[in-house]
Amino acid sequence: MATITVDGREIYAKDNAILIDELLSHDISVPHFCYHPALGKDGNCRMCMVEIEGQKRPQIACDTPVKDGMIIRTKGENISRVKRQILELELINHPIDCPVCDQAGECSLQKFYMDAGLYESRLDTPKNKKLKHVDLGSNVMLDQERCVLCTRCVRFTRDITKTHELGVVVRNDHSFISTFPGKKLTNPYSMNVIDLCPVGALTSKDFRFKQRVWFLKPENAICDGCSRGCSLLVDHNREKYKDDIVFRYRPKHNDAVNGYFICDYGRLSYKKENDNRLLNAYIRGMESEFEYATLKLQRLLKRYNSKALLLISPTLSLEEMYRLKKLAVKLDLSINGYDNTFDEDFGDDMLRKSDKTPNRRSLELLGINSSRQSLERDLKDKEFILFVNRFDTDLLQNLNFEGSIGVLSSVDFTPKDKLDILVPVVSHTGRDGTFINCDDIIQYSQCQINKDIQAAKILDLVEKVFNDGIFTCKAVWESGLEEEPFLNGIKFDSVRFNSIKIEPK
Numbered sequence: 001m002a003t004i005t006v007d008g009r010e011i012y013a014k015d016n017a018i019l020i021d022e023l024l025s026h027d028i029s030v031p032h033f034c035y036h037p038a039l040g041k042d043g044n045c046r047m048c049m050v051e052i053e054g055q056k057r058p059q060i061a062c063d064t065p066v067k068d069g070m071i072i073r074t075k076g077e078n079i080s081r082v083k084r085q086i087l088e089l090e091l092i093n094h095p096i097d098c099p100v101c102d103q104a105g106e107c108s109l110q111k112f113y114m115d116a117g118l119y120e121s122r123l124d125t126p127k128n129k130k131l132k133h134v135d136l137g138s139n140v141m142l143d144q145e146r147c148v149l150c151t152r153c154v155r156f157t158r159d160i161t162k163t164h165e166l167g168v169v170v171r172n173d174h175s176f177i178s179t180f181p182g183k184k185l186t187n188p189y190s191m192n193v194i195d196l197c198p199v200g201a202l203t204s205k206d207f208r209f210k211q212r213v214w215f216l217k218p219e220n221a222i223c224d225g226c227s228r229g230c231s232l233l234v235d236h237n238r239e240k241y242k243d244d245i246v247f248r249y250r251p252k253h254n255d256a257v258n259g260y261f262i263c264d265y266g267r268l269s270y271k272k273e274n275d276n277r278l279l280n281a282y283i284r285g286m287e288s289e290f291e292y293a294t295l296k297l298q299r300l301l302k303r304y305n306s307k308a309l310l311l312i313s314p315t316l317s318l319e320e321m322y323r324l325k326k327l328a329v330k331l332d333l334s335i336n337g338y339d340n341t342f343d344e345d346f347g348d349d350m351l352r353k354s355d356k357t358p359n360r361r362s363l364e365l366l367g368i369n370s371s372r373q374s375l376e377r378d379l380k381d382k383e384f385i386l387f388v389n390r391f392d393t394d395l396l397q398n399l400n401f402e403g404s405i406g407v408l409s410s411v412d413f414t415p416k417d418k419l420d421i422l423v424p425v426v427s428h429t430g431r432d433g434t435f436i437n438c439d440d441i442i443q444y445s446q447c448q449i450n451k452d453i454q455a456a457k458i459l460d461l462v463e464k465v466f467n468d469g470i471f472t473c474k475a476v477w478e479s480g481l482e483e484e485p486f487l488n489g490i491k492f493d494s495v496r497f498n499s500i501k502i503e504p505k
Helices: 019-025 077-091 108-116 152-160 192-196 264-273 290-307 318-331 360-365 372-378 393-399 458-466 473-478 492-497
Strands: 002-006 009-013 049-052 071-073 134-137 140-142 166-169 176-179 202-204 217-222 231-238 244-251 281-283 286-288 308-312 334-336 384-388 404-409 421-424 433-436 441-445
Touching (some): 134 176, 290 308, 290 421, 290 458, 318 433, 318 473
Antiparallel strands (some): 002 009, 217 231, 231 244, 281 421
16 A cells, blocks of 8 residues: 555555545545546646656646656646646537536536636637538437537447447548448447536436436445346436336446446346236236235135245345245245246357346245256146246146136236236336346346336235235345355344355355
8 A cells, every 4th residue: 555645634544556546545636537437547638737756747637657756736726726627628619508408417527627627718710510410329328519529439349348339530620420431330239328418418318318317316226137236326206297208227336237238228228127017916807906906815815825836036135035935834835936038149258147037046045946957857746927027928837727817916927817926026126135146146226216116116015915024135134035045144234234155055
């Protein structure tokens, strides 16, 4: 470790580390455009200039190693003048269209401009005009006039995805970002350039003009698109007289799982949280009162007991699986987690996995059978199947099951007349819970968005059978889950705020 002084404040930093990383990690504001922790230094924007005692001129913090005893100034008349001059160059050809820009409220240029106080333009020549709303492909739109040529997007396609779709074209102040001839931005991670862009040059075709970002409320969640379980920010808003709507998913930085990125498939999967939701309960195809349907479900489980099978989904949380397993023991039910949602074409060597469920590992660790052979064995002599958080008509046909069927689902479907009971449950972003990914990393998804529909949490439905007051994740852990051998004494409060690698014996 090295001891350095920044603006009169003494801090400890890693010796020989990149200076900008250490400053940002200590909440010291350093304006920057081209630098990004996942992309490394580039040094083209010059905005991260700092004064270092003993140096003749300001140095860029993104390419300066930390040395013990350094005395650094990020504020002051001289360094502030340098930053204002650099920022003025960035603004010379920048359009004044913040009121219609999707990035307004999240724009680094906007923030630095307000901090610098450059409120009057000294430009007396026409601005260079470039193309607007250029369709790059894969849901990405480019406004060349807004671009500050930080090249983050270029370096992402060059160094991260290695697909090389983007480059800088032409020279001097006429330069702009473009796809190479005959190419489109079509890689499975292309929408990450939207998050990387520090200004409003790269925007999402899906999100454009849908909502102002300062109205959005972010919630921490886990992507349920595959067994990687990427960390997400779920941006949602409830407008007056309207239901709460999820407007987008964004990656949340998590070095243990997904770094700074998510795939486009996971990013766009937010739509299922709004569309095709099951709004009412049904009994034998007829709409039913919600409370009556939940009571009917309890009676069916108790009546069939050993003749009933719980067919649960690997999309459930660890807490829900644990409680359903306990319910199966209490009522003498069979329980199985078979789900054939594997897609070998989907997986890759970055983030995406062929297993398109987020929590299959929890099934294995809890000892719940999930193979096709075990399902066929568990289904023998059964008269009632309860599908939990799923429904699969093809599977029923293949198994030639002709008994009674119940379904707990957040998704609407038809026909319903062949079901004895159908009860709506909250979707993925409506309930919290922990998930264990393909690398045995356990994470907590705290998102609990309340929709204006009658839908139950699975933990609440199970609690009505037990009547033991255990209906929260914390209570489930304290009721015995934390004693499971694969958790090795991990407590719920530790999981709530950290991604923890477990080591099952």
